[in-house]
Amino acid sequence: MIAAPLHLAGERLALDPAGVLAWPAQRLLAVADLHLEKGSAAATRGRFLPPYDTRETLSRLAPLLRRWSPQVLVFLGDSFHDRDGSSRLAAAERGMLAAMLAGIRVIWALGNHDPVAPHDLPGEAVEELSLGPLVFRHIARLGANAEISGHFHPKATMPTRAGGVTRPCFLADGRRVVLPAFGAFCGGLDVRDPALAAHFPRGGRAFLLGRDRLYSFPTRAPALA
């Protein structure tokens, strides 16, 4: 497991190949777009997706909390798939989440899917968090600086000698980082999509998630432009 170093506003950050961002100097870990209870949200509309997504997402997050043992954990919004998601959390998963968060300062940045603080869970809900030179929020703002956000679920396709390989990715330039979605049921948005590319007017660098490391490519290279 090799985390990639990234410098933003003079701060040294680490991109974890599992899709989370660490800020070692602050013992801070940021994770975006868990979309917990997406399965049950679909079930309310008559699509009975497997009811295991929350359990799966949390079980992927748990070892990352052990690895980085953060003092601050920032959820970058859309932590629950919908406003009622946190109320639908089954007892087992609620207990699992509470145990994971114990002893950690938890920040819930609000997202468009979950514009309210989660029901009956520890932590403070904020629109955004400023810490040192950095700002954490759900949706990137055009022209912002030193910003860490989620929302777009970036993914990128790399042509290789045996066809394109598509993976979720971090997308970064000298001013901002957009995190990949962490949720088990989250698909992605291609980094070339105008909605996402607009935030990287001079192109960015995509870090595709791999099993043990990230694979990084400039998005303005001929293959990704």
Add this chain to the structure above:
Amino acid sequence: MGTLPELFAAWFAARGWSPRAHQLALLEAAGAGRSALLVAPTGGGKTLAGFLPSLVDLAKNPRPGLHTLYISPLKALAVDIARNLTAPVAEMGLPIRIEARTGDTPVNRRQRQRADPPHLLLTTPESLTLLLASPEAAQMFAGLHAVVVDEIHALAGTKRGDQLTLCLSRLATLAPAARRVGLSATVAHPDPLRAFIAPDGQAESVALVLGEDGAPPKLEIILPEGHLPWGGHMGLASAPEIYRRIETAGVTIVFVNTRAQAELIFQALWRLNEAVLPIGLHHGSLTVEQRRKVEAAMAVGRLRAVVATASLDLGIDWGAVDQVIQVGAPKGVARLLQRVGRANHRMDEASNAVLVPANRFEVIECTAAIEAIAAHELDGDPPRPGGIDVLAQHILAMACSAPFLPDELYAEVLRASPYAALTRKDFDDCLRFVEDGGYALQAYERFRKLFRDAEGRIHVRDTRVARQLRMNLGTIVETPLVKVKLRGGPILGEVEEWFISTLTIGDCFIFAGQLLQYERLDPTAAIVSRGGEGSPRVPAYAGSRMPLTTWLAARVRAILSDPRRWGGLPEPVRDWLAMQRLRSELPPRDGLLVETFPRGGRWFLVAYTFEGKLAHQTLGMLLTRRMEHAGLGPLGFLGTDYVLAIWSAFEPTDIAHLFQEDILGEELEEWIADSSMLRRTFRNIATIAGLLEKHHPGAEKSGKAMTMNADLIYDVLRRHEPDHILLRATRAEAAGGLTDIARIAALLARARQGGIRHRVLEQVSPLAVPALIEEGREWIAGGAEDSLLAEAEALVAEATDGTDHFYGLLAEVTDAVPSRGERHVPRRGGGPRKSRFIRHAGKAVTG
């Protein structure tokens, strides 16, 4: 034998016709109230035969209400037949109303049809399902006398066929006396089709009526002038000969095997088209409007030729088609015959067809197909069990129509032949899946779609369920597609999303018969402009190639192994085989020839397996794993329809061990669980069963395209509930529906019984050359390796030039990018040697 009433006899006589024996035979079966299957070649008056008993009955005994239901696999066919039947009915002055009902029928007419149905209603399996899902179904169909199913050979064995048999079962419950008529093109085994249409799933309950054979088709093979190619499948070398044939005939259909090939042949013909003959293009990725335009031009004789894929295999009578040209190997005898039958839709005249093999192996395959047709031998797939996903859709549809008792519905489903062996457990699990997902973790109790009343009857929760059914109806699942749109112009059609993802701005490709340049991807379409420079690419479509049928493969082996049968082969092919006999040996009819030889610093193993590309790809994966375990250092492999070639660092020995049948044990299990084939199967099943929303062609993706990703759901479900009904259905379909595993088993058994002939050669043998030429070309789906390499190269250069410095050294960045083709292969812990092509690629996320 039945006799025609006077009115009808006079109508036939006025046209100078006399009723055909099979038409009278169907009348007789109908008179006895029996169901019947009519097997007759194209152009035998089959459709009229199917309707004749209904017309006669209604003429004798006019009455209102729905009398006969006609079901065809094609919307266009239903509409066309409605039109064709109107003429005789009007000429005889019969009081019969005929209407079509498809997805294109206006809403007001559909409503009227339900309140006041026509005598003859012509429809498709999907529209029938919707009718049966409506609360009025019982009333509408109660008086039904007959059901006619057209092109039944194209429906049996498919999921649409499964859906149809379930509907027929329901119709039998609503109208027990209705007889059934199946209409089929010539098939090898009519009995499975009789069972398919039978009210009780038993072939014996259905009378078999065979039409007279038409005049045998005139088939010939043409070769390119000059050199006969060793490899390749496009047949471009023969374009001048194809063009000359088009010039000499009135109207020609040029059939090809893939859409990519259609584009290339179309281009090649237009380059030669000095006479500016009107030549059109028809394939499934073009817009419906474009296809209709070509079909219309064809029907009125404004086209001299159309280059077409399977999109024209079935369907409407084009009238005067003078010849059919098949470019590339036919892959199956029944398929070839179907295509040949498109010429001259009149059975007493011979169809003219020309086969254009693209390479030497294909010459043999074409010869084998012609011999098979002359010997009246056809290939055909055995029936397969019905899909659980289709059943889930059907259960929901039936619940929308009226409350039901599970016992009764189960009994009804068993009467549909594909479901005759359905276990009660699978039925119950499927029902539970429809109710609330059927998960072991009962999380969705309060969101149930169905509920049970005190008597155990199942009801739908509310009307939203019916709406969802309509949205999800159908058994054809589209792969994710992207529209191709000319900047400031019309939409040209759709290509698969992954193809667009491999394009770079400025890349050009051939589509819809035009050279196009990729400009950008906007939220709704890939924007292109005309023209462009550099060598163009051609969109390929996953899974669009038909594999060689087992049966035709056996004939190819028989020809190869027996020099006495080479007489009909062209000279270059005979020389080629003779040289093979001299340098190595001929592949035996039974048993298996394996050659090994060194070349370019590596060892090659070529196995003459003849089991089709899909089976060879699977076998290649399995064999290379075994070679890896044996420390042979396999480096890559390639499967064509005929052979499997593997290259390795060390000399392969103990070939018998490699091909032992136990390779289908643990290694297969391991491999299969993570294979992309299973993922694809799951995606289709989950969509048809209603777990995922159906991709609606034409519906625009939102700018933030975050559609539910089937791969992710598959992974989560597999981890948490591996025995869920949808995963069971996925495994069953992958194992049974795709015949490649069965074909590998048959091949290994043949090798054991007939013996393995291992020849250690000093150099490549003549027969191995075609496969080695393909090395690196067909290794990748889509065959776009060169441009992919160029892109990857440019990318690496960029990646290392960047001002910001990351940890990646050049080697690190390039070496470890896992590729799509590799993700079938899970990592083996600490094996003796890591080969370059077997490397773990974590989960690939798409969509």
